Every structure is written in structure tokens, then in C-alpha cells.
Amino acid sequence: xxxxxxxxxxxxxxxxxxxxxxxxxxxxxxxxxxxxxxxxxxxxxxxxxxxxxxxxxxxxxxxxxxxxxxxxxxxxxxxxxxxxxxxxxxxxxxxxxxxxxxxxxxxxxxxxxxxxxxxxxxxxxxxxxxxxxxxxxxxxxxxxxxxxxxxxxxxxxxxxxxxxxxxxxxxxxxxxxxxxxxxxxxxxxxxxxxxxxxxxxxxxxxxxxxxxxxxxxxxxxxxxxxxxxxxxxxxxxxxxxxxxxxxxxxxxxxxxxxxxxxxxxxxxxxxxxxxxxxxxxxxxxxxxxxxxxxxxxxxxxxxxxxxxxxxxxxx
Amino acid sequence: xxxxxxxxxxxxxxxxxxxxxxxxxxxxxxxxxxxxxxxxxxxxxxxxxxxxxxxxxxxxxxxxxxxxxxxxxxxxxxxxxxxxxxxxxxxxxxxxxxxxxxxxxxxxxxxxxxxxxxxxxxxxxxxxxxxxxxxxxxxxxxxxxxxxxxxxxxxxxxxxxxxxxxxxxxxxxxxxxxxxxxxxxxxxxxxxxxxxxxxxxxxxxxxxxxxxxxxxxxxxxxxxxxxxxxxxxxxxxxxxxxxxxxxxxxxxxxxxxxxxxxxxxxxxxxxxxxxxxxxxxxxxxxxxxxxxxxxxxxxxxxxxxxxxxxxxxxxxxxxxxxxxxxxxxxxxxxxxxxxxxxxxxxxxxxxxxxxxxxxxxxxxxxxxxxxxxxxxxxxxxxxxxxxxxxxxxxxxxxxxxxxxxxxxxxxxxxxxxxxxxxxxxxxxxxxxxxxxxxxxxxxxxxxxxxxxxxxxxxxxxxxxxxxxxxxxxxxxxxxxxxxxxxxxxxxxxxxxxxxxxxxxxxxxxxxxxxxxxx
Ligand SMILES: Nc1ncnc2c1ncn2[C@@H]1O[C@H](COP(=O)(O)OP(=O)(O)OP(=O)(O)O)[C@@H](O)[C@H]1O
Ligand SMILES: [Mg+2]
Numbered sequence: 093x094x095x096x097x098x099x100x101x102x103x104x105x106x107x108x109x110x111x112x113x114x115x116x117x118x119x120x121x122x123x124x125x126x127x128x129x130x131x132x133x134x135x136x137x138x139x140x141x142x143x144x145x146x147x148x149x150x151x152x153x154x155x156x157x158x159x160x161x162x163x164x165x166x167x168x169x170x171x172x173x174x175x176x177x178x179x180x181x182x183x184x185x186x187x188x189x190x191x192x193x194x195x196x197x198x199x200x201x202x203x204x205x206x207x208x209x210x211x212x213x214x215x216x217x218x219x220x221x222x223x224x225x226x227x228x229x230x231x232x233x234x235x236x237x238x239x240x241x242x243x244x245x246x247x248x249x250x251x252x253x254x255x256x257x258x259x260x261x262x263x264x265x266x267x268x269x270x271x272x273x274x275x276x277x278x279x280x281x282x283x284x285x286x287x288x289x290x291x292x293x294x295x296x297x298x299x300x301x302x303x304x305x306x307x308x309x310x311x312x313x314x315x316x317x318x319x320x321x322x323x324x325x326x327x328x329x330x331x332x333x334x335x336x337x338x339x340x341x342x343x344x345x346x347x348x349x350x351x352x353x354x355x356x357x358x359x360x361x362x363x364x365x366x367x368x369x370x371x372x373x374x375x376x377x378x379x380x381x382x383x384x385x386x387x388x389x390x391x392x393x394x395x396x397x398x399x400x401x402x403x404x405x406x407x
Numbered sequence: 408x409x410x411x412x413x414x415x416x417x418x419x420x421x422x423x424x425x426x427x428x429x430x431x432x433x434x435x436x437x438x439x440x441x442x443x444x445x446x447x448x449x450x451x452x453x454x455x456x457x458x459x460x461x462x463x464x465x466x467x468x469x470x471x472x473x474x475x476x477x478x479x480x481x482x483x484x485x486x487x488x489x490x491x492x493x494x495x496x497x498x499x500x501x502x503x504x505x506x507x508x509x510x511x512x513x514x515x516x517x518x519x520x521x522x523x524x525x526x527x528x529x530x531x532x533x534x535x536x537x538x539x540x541x542x543x544x545x546x547x548x549x550x551x552x553x554x555x556x557x558x559x560x561x562x563x564x565x566x567x568x569x570x571x572x573x574x575x576x577x578x579x580x581x582x583x584x585x586x587x588x589x590x591x592x593x594x595x596x597x598x599x600x601x602x603x604x605x606x607x608x609x610x611x612x613x614x615x616x617x618x619x620x621x622x623x624x625x626x627x628x629x630x631x632x633x634x635x636x637x638x639x640x641x642x643x644x645x646x647x648x649x650x651x652x653x654x655x656x657x658x659x660x661x662x663x664x665x666x667x668x669x670x671x672x673x674x675x676x677x678x679x680x681x682x683x684x685x686x687x688x689x690x691x692x693x694x695x696x697x698x699x700x701x702x703x704x705x706x707x708x709x710x711x712x713x714x715x716x717x718x719x720x721x722x723x724x725x726x727x728x729x730x731x732x733x734x735x736x737x738x739x740x741x742x743x744x745x746x747x748x749x750x751x752x753x754x755x756x757x758x759x760x761x762x763x764x765x766x767x768x769x770x771x772x773x774x775x776x777x778x779x780x781x782x783x784x785x786x787x788x789x790x791x792x793x794x795x796x797x798x799x800x801x802x803x804x805x806x807x808x809x810x811x812x813x814x815x816x817x818x819x820x821x822x823x824x825x826x827x828x829x830x831x832x833x834x835x836x837x838x839x840x841x842x843x844x845x846x847x848x849x850x851x852x853x854x855x856x857x858x859x860x861x862x863x864x865x866x867x868x869x870x871x872x873x874x875x876x877x878x879x880x881x882x883x884x885x886x887x888x889x890x891x892x893x894x895x896x897x898x899x900x901x902x903x904x905x906x907x908x909x910x911x912x913x914x915x916x917x918x919x920x921x922x923x924x925x
Contacts, residue, residue: 266520266527273510273521280508283472284522284570285493396512404491405473 101364105356106240110248111314113352115140115306115323117251119330120337120344121258122302126172127334128262129295130275130397131179134190135171136303137327138197143168143304145201148311148318149208151220160220160312161305168304171197172297180292183401194327202320222316223247245313247305252345254302259341271295275395278402288402303327329377336381339393351377422484423448423609424469424578429478431464433818435810438464440633441478446578451600451610453620453641455653456630457850458822459808462613463505465630466580469611470502471495496522501576503567505583505613505821505848506759511556518555519570534573541569545599559688559710560587560756561876568596579603580611583821585619586847587756589708589876590911597623615822615850617646629653654852664862667886669698672732673839673870679719679729679739681894687714690726691894697839697870702861704885705874705896706910712894713874714756717843720872721753722746734838747776750838754828754845756874762828763816770798770812772827777835801830806853821848829857833864840864843874858884878907892916 119136126133133139146167151160171193178189209218225243232242262268271291274281278288306326311318329351337343354376358368385392424446431439438461446452454462467473469480471489480487482498489495495502510518520534538551547565549558555566564587571579581600585593600610600623614620620627621641629636629652636652651657674697683689690712697703707713718724719731722743730739733749747753755761763772774783774794783793798812805826809819816827825848832840842861846854861884865871874891875881881888882902890898890913898913 264529266525266529269513269517269529270521273513273517276510276512277508280510280518281521283470283492283502283504283508285491285496286522287493393512405467 101360103236103239105353105360107243108356108359109349109352110240110244110252111352112355113348114245114248114251115309115314115326116330116333116351117306117345117348118247118254118309119303119306119327120333120348121251121254121341122299122306123330123334124258124337124339124341124344125262125271125302126296126299127339127395127398128268128275129271129292130278130395130400130402131175131292131296132186132190132399133172133175133296133299133303134187134331135175135193135197135327136330137323137325138194138201139168139171139300139303140197140307140310140323140327140330141201142171142197143307144311144322145205145307145318146304147308148220149204151312152218155221157220157223157312161308164304164308164312165301166304168307169297169301171304172300173293175300176293176296179401180289180296183403186399186401201318205318217317217319219316220312223313245309247309247313250305251348255341255345262341267291272395275397278397279404282402282404303330306330332377332381335394336377336384338384338391339395347377347380350380420450421448422446423482425481425484426465426469427479427481429465429468429475429480431461431468431473431475435814436808437633439468439475442630442633442635443478444628444635444638446609446611447626448609449604449607450625451604451612451623453624453627454611454613454630455615455617455620455627455649457653457808458826458848458853459632459820460630460653460850461633462630463582463820466502466582466611466613469495469578469580470500496574496576499577500580501571501574501578502580503571503582503584505586507563507567509555509563509566511554513555514552515549515555515558515566516551518566519573523573537573538569541572545595547595559714561589561592561709564588565592576608578609578611580613582613583615583848584612585614585616587709587844587876589914590878591708593619615848615854617649617851620649621646631655650851653850664884665866667700667865669701669870669886670868671699671735672696673699673734674720674872675730675732676716676720677730677732679726679731681715681719681724681726683715687718687724688712689894690715690719692729693891693895694729695872695889695896697872699838699868699870700865701886702865702871702873702884704881704888704902705872705891706878706881706888706914707874707876707891708914709756709876711891711914713843713891715894716891717753717755717841717874720746720841721751750836752832752835752837752840754832754840754842756843756847758824758828758847763824765815765817767816768813769802769807769809769816769819769827770794772816773798773801773812773831775831777831780835797834801827801834805830805856822850822853825849826853829860833860836867837864837869840869840871841874842871844876845873846875846877846880878910881910882907890914 119140123133123136143164147160147164150163151157175189175193178184179186223245226246228242232238262272270281270286274288274291282288307323310322333344333347336347361368422445426442426444428441428443429439430441442465456462468475471492471494487498516531516534516538519538535551542549549562549565555563564584568584588596604610624641626638626640628638676693676695678692678694679690680692681690688710693716719726722741725740730737733751738746759765778784783790802812807826808823829845846857849857861871873884885902888900888902888910889896890910
């Protein structure tokens, strides 16, 4: 325990906090936009897995990581499109659609991975030459701060930047205002001539793209392989973080970092021989979410029509 | 579009909008049956008809919400194809709906901006300027930054109206806009409407209040069971004629009542204070008593604590100080279901949010809250036969227009929703009835029926607390009138010992209007 609190260990925890938070942050800010339009996309886990795979596949085949990111965005976006078709057009129950797509994403990714790599008889696990951290000149030389804030992956900077971007989009643009209004009362928006379906498509596809990119962080930056359990519950945690964050971008950042910090701490503790049950940590974001919900009960910002499909003229 | 009149395409008085043999059916009902109407440019045209006659359906067709099964609509002589409200807005048609189409968690100004061609980068200063001008021009005091869900129903109605005017429409459809406005508010609105008509706007107004029709309209079209009974010039008819056209028989427009003497108090509210943390108003030491066998009318401009008083009596909120006794029992801290079992019936002002489960059937809503009663269930199992019988009886006596008792409540017309609540609450011989705007949106026959029923309940020995902004209703029904202002009762009097004007002054907060205090 003594040597656990050394400078380098603590610094390491802070550096890892951001790394662990990145995929959560990217997926959760995307889901925030989707949910703002009234559609709960429960398929994040499957979407992230598929994104992790399509990103990996493209990068592995072309040797270009940036093309890999495009592949992840396309894979995630396609999942988002499917979700939008089912919920905004066909108006299937959103929970059912989300759970079904989740299975499709997980199963699809494994199946595709096997059909590309295992049948070709490759012996060693395929890998990519993963992203290196993008060191920001000068700023990264600042002691401690530089290492924590300015020596991270591009995707990490991107995730953090998406917080103010989402905030501004939702609160300062007319499109964002209308999107949030649809999430609260689609009928009122329809009666104002606001196109509901097109906006829901945009929001849900965007959410899918972001989940895909979050997944790609795991296979192209955080790690350099694709494997079955690569997302390991992060999709569900991202969903919990949106609730924990009370549908506000700034709190979603806080939630992602808190979770990153807890997991980083747990990992270092484990490394130094202190054994904390891993399940407890997985449960933590959900427990925290429940606590946050209880404390925040009266000020919930949940979109009032979340999961309720809208049919014009049904009164 | 706005200068069409000047360009000579159509002068005032010519037909601007023509409805030709429009038919629209829903499962089990023909809501509009070969309806033909012409609307003239720059007129105020009232649509009149009983609850469920098809007024809202017709308005919805003109606004692109529904497409007619048969027939067509012509605008300035050209066929008008409306696939959505967007098309209607583009054609210069605006509509204020019977039920609010607001986004409650958003501010007034945000609600106004939704759907307007504002710039993507939200700059609300222009919208705020226009809105403040509007409000100043028409003497309405609403904070553009207030959260809409926290406004009173009357204020929300103004937001709805301004939101539609903001589009700059040429034809304005208003579906029962006066149902929740104060008498002053109605005068104000009518002044605005007349002024806009004189400036060339065409107005289609749906209302149940014959006085309003007479005051305001140029022509009236009466609908009955989906069909047009006729279109007449307002100048050629009186209220009685209109009532006969609507209902098909003579209607008594006065509810007669005998004098009554109040018995034991059934409601004693003593000096209660309630903070306004939920946006439903506050109470500042309010006291009021209702005896058995009397109707106490609470007059007041909405937003002066009526909602808070309602909440406190039915037990959804508890006062910080003071006490409430119902039939002699202290209920200050009691839960709503406990209070209901004492024989308290309540009719809330917002029927959709508080009175009904819109996705449940009509019969389920008719027994809602009473489902545990012996009559309707045994050991937790619902007695379907009894429920069906009760539903059939209620549908019959209140003339609730629905294809069947199993119909999903959402599809009923506005007035019929109100009838469900009234039927439910007046069943089971309540000792105390708290009625907040009980005749909101009811047609004249139904209004007459509900008022008669309230008097019957009184004669049976129930105490009635009637909160209404309709002063005619208050004067007609009340044995005593109390005026609520700023969370307090500021005057209590007898209807024959006062005048509309005096009550109006108390409602506006004048302290020396010359009446006794509680
Ligand atoms: N979407 C719908 N589905 C099924 N039935 C409907 C639907 N909309 C309207 N109706 C039925 O059509 C009839 C006419 O309804 P409408 O709302 O037009 O009446 P209204 O004249 O506006 O009555 P009110 O004065 O009570 O508002 C009613 O019987 C109603 O139940
Ligand atoms: Mg109606």
C-alpha cells in the first residue's frame, strides 16, 4: 500500500483515466443526441463492437488507420440507420429494436471476423499498427499536466471536444432546439411543420457513427486487435452515463471521467496486488446512476417522449 | 401571399377557402360527412356544434393533420393538397389547437421559435423583441424566458395564440381558444381578433359559447353529427336559434336552483400556506369553508393559487402551515387515496395530464380510482360485468360520444373527454366535490347537464367547491362566492348581494371594492 501512492502511479492513474473514458465519452455524447430526439438506442454495445470490427478490418486490410476510422464510422452509422428505420419509420418498440440490433451487431461482428480471418487459416492473431498518442508540442512539456492532458490519442481529444460541441449544438442552434423539442413533444413540433422523421434519422445515425468511433478506439488506439469481448460492457456503461449525466453534455463528461478514474484506480490497485472484485467496478456506474437519479429526481432532464413513437393524427 | 388582396385577386367578402363535400371517417364514426363550407376573405367564421360534431376534425383537415377520404379543399380557387401541417403553414394557414401543443420544459420564446425560418445559429434577440412587442401591444404579462410548463393554463393559451400569429398567417383557425381564458382575457383576445380581421386576416373560430359567437362572428356554420346543418349570417339569428340548430331541440340555458341552507362543514381550510416550488402557484394563508348542501364558487384569475388549493385539498401537496379538515377529519397530511375514500370527488383543470389515462379505454377511465370499490372488484379481481354496466349507464346519461365503451380514450373529442371525468367523479355519491373548470370545452347541452347535476348533488347534501373563471357560471351556481387573489381569499359574498363588476374588481386585486372579508 505504501508505495501505491507514488507520484508515478498517481500520474499513471490520471493518464489512464482519459484513455478509459474516451470510448465512453464518444459513444455517450452520440447517444445523448439520439436520445434528445426521443429515440433510445439500446444497441450501443453491439454498435460499438461492430464499429470496432469494421474499423479494424479496413485498417488491417488497407494499412491506413484513418481509413479504419472511416470504416468504423460507416459500420456504426449503418447500425444507426437500421435503428432509425425500425423506430422512426416503422415505429417498432424502441426497446425491442435496440435489443435486437444489439445482438445483430455483436453476432455480426464475430461472424464477419471469423469468416475473414479464421477461415484464411491465419495462425497468429491479426493486428494493426495502432495509433500512437498525439503529443502536442510545448504543452506536453509541462510537468504532469502535459502528460495527462497533452499526450493522448487524437480520439481522446476528439471525445473531449465533442462535449462543448454537443452542448453548443443542442442548446445554441435551431436544429438542436428542434431536436430536443421533438424528444419532449413530437406532436407539438409536427404541428409547427418541423420534420420529425428526418431529424430523428439524423440524430440516430449520428449516434451510431459516434458509437462506431468509440468502438474503433478500442481496436485501433487503445489496443491493436479485434476480439469477441472487446467492448466488454462499455456500451451499457455509456448508456448509464447518459442517464447519470441527466442528459447534459457537461455531466456526461464528468461521468465518463469518473468512471475512467475508478477503473484506472482499480487497475493500478490490482497491479500492486490489492484485489478488488472486478464486478463491483462494473456495477459502479449503475449504482452511481441510481444515486444520481434519486438525488436529482425533481430536476430530471429526460426527454419526455423518450421511447414513445409518434403517429400523426392519432391524437 | 399577404398582398393578394391588394393585387385584386380576391377582394374582401369573396371566398378565400372552400370546403367541398369533405368526408372523413374513423373506425366506428363518420366525423365529417360530406361537409361543404365557404369561408370568405376577412371574415370571422364560427364553427358551432355539440361535442363530437366534427369541428376539430374539420379544422385538422384544413391544417393538414388529416387527409379527407373524399372531397377537396380550395384555396383562392385552387385545389389545396395538404399532406402535413408544414404544407398548411406554407399556404398561410395557422391553427391554435384545442389541446396545447407546447413543449413544457422549454421557455416561451423557444416554443415560439420552433419551426420558424430562424437562422440556424440561434439568436433569440429578434424573436424576443417581437414577442415583447406583441405582449406589450396586447397587454399580456408573460415572461418570454419562463418555462412553459410552469405557466397557468390561461398563460399557456396565450403562448399558443402568439406562437401561431408569429408565423404571420393569412387564415387563422382557433379551436376553442377561450375555454381557459379569463373574461378579461377573452375581451382582449376578441379585440385582437377584430383588429386582425379588419386588417384582412380570415378567422375560423370554434367555440361553444353562444355569447361569443354573437359578439364576434360575421357568419356561423353549425355542424351536427358530422353534417352541416347550415351557414347563417350572425346578424340574422339569436342564441336560441343557434342552440336549436346545434342540438336539434330547445335548450334551457339557465340552470334553475332552489335556495339552500348549508349544513355541517364538509371542507374546512384554515390559514394554509403552500410554497410555489412546483410552479403550480402558492397559497398565503388561505381559509375557506364549504358546508354540506352548498356550492361555494371560487372566482379568480388563473394563476392566483387555484391549482395550489386544488392540490392541497386532494392531497397531492401538503401545506407547510395551517390545516385542512374534510368531513370533520384532519387531512392536512393525508395521502390522495385516503382523502378520496372520505368521499371527495375532484375534477382537475388539466384533464389530459391529471384526469385521464389517454391510452386506456373509455370504460377503464370511467372507473379509474374507484376500481377498488366493492361494486367493481372482489379481492382484487375486476368485475367486468359491473364495470360494463356502469360504463354503459355513464355513456348514456352524459351522452358521451364514443363508438364503444372499449374505445381508446385518446380518440375522443375534447368535450367528451371532459364528460368522462365528470361522469366518473359524480358517481358514487361524493360528500365533497372539488370542480376546477368543470364545463371547460363542453357544449351547451352538456354544460346544462353538468350544472344541473352539480345542483342535484348539492341538493342531495354534497358540498361543492367550484373554481371557475367563467363568472356567469359562478353566479349561476354558487350559494356563496369567494374571490381568490394572490393565494388568499380576499372576499366572500352572496351572488345576489354583489355584481359582476365588484367581483371583477376583487379578482384584479382591488382591496376596497366594498365587500366583507372572510
Ligand atoms: N383519430 C381519431 N380516431 C378515432 N376517432 C376519432 C379520431 N379523431 C376524432 N374521432 C372521432 O370523431 C368524432 C368527431 O370528433 P371531433 O374531435 O372532430 O369533435 P369536436 O366537434 O371537435 O368535439 P368537441 O367539441 O368535443 O371538441 C368524435 O366522435 C371522435 O371520437
Ligand atoms: Mg374539438
